[in-house]
Amino acid sequence: MQIRISWPSGHLTASLGDTPTASALAAALPLSATAHTWGEEVYFDTGVSVGLEPDARQVVEPGTVAFWTEGDALALPYGPTPISRGGESRLASPCNLLGSLDGDPRLLATVRDGDPIRVERA
Template sequence: MKIRISWPAGHLTATLDDTPTAAALIAALPLQATAHTWGEEVYFDTGLTPALEAGARQVVAPGTVAFWTEGNALALPYGPTPISRGWGFPQTEFGGECRLASPCNVLGRVDGDPRALATVRDGDVIHVERA
């Protein structure tokens, strides 16, 4: 399953795995939301309320498509967040990880370079649709 995520300064596609939360997201598309940024993560409310799945993780790779069940939000990390080890410092062996606010359901991965998300600004309108 592929989705397209777009905002005023850009867009990207992502490939979703076959998970209950990914299926719920696909069924809810298209959707529009207001972007929020937290360090090098973009997240936005989806209106969905899935349960935390087995295999949920708090530390993920840049470009992971995750669902933050505590915030009913899609979370798209592309670099460190304020709670990442090494936040505010150059990438070292001690940190620079993508640490989400709490464990999240992993839905898939951004196709291509997730750093495109750096052009999303807090308050931007985000559109998500099937690709």
């Protein structure tokens, strides 16, 4: 499944795998939220509540589409966060892996804290 993530200064598409969390997110689309930034990560509430999946990880590649179960939020890292070691993308805690962004994840650097963000099927 493909989704489109839009904010005032840009948009990206993402390809999601066939996971329980991706299915739960798909059922909630389209959704609108307020973006938050944390280092080089954008995250926002989805209104979806799911449990941690067995392959959840805390350190991921930039451009990973992750789901932070503790905050019911999509987490989109594009570089280091305040708790990263070196240049890694370290999320606040282990997150479910949904898929990856298509294109350059550094476009997320144009998202400002408080920006409206929309997620819909692509």
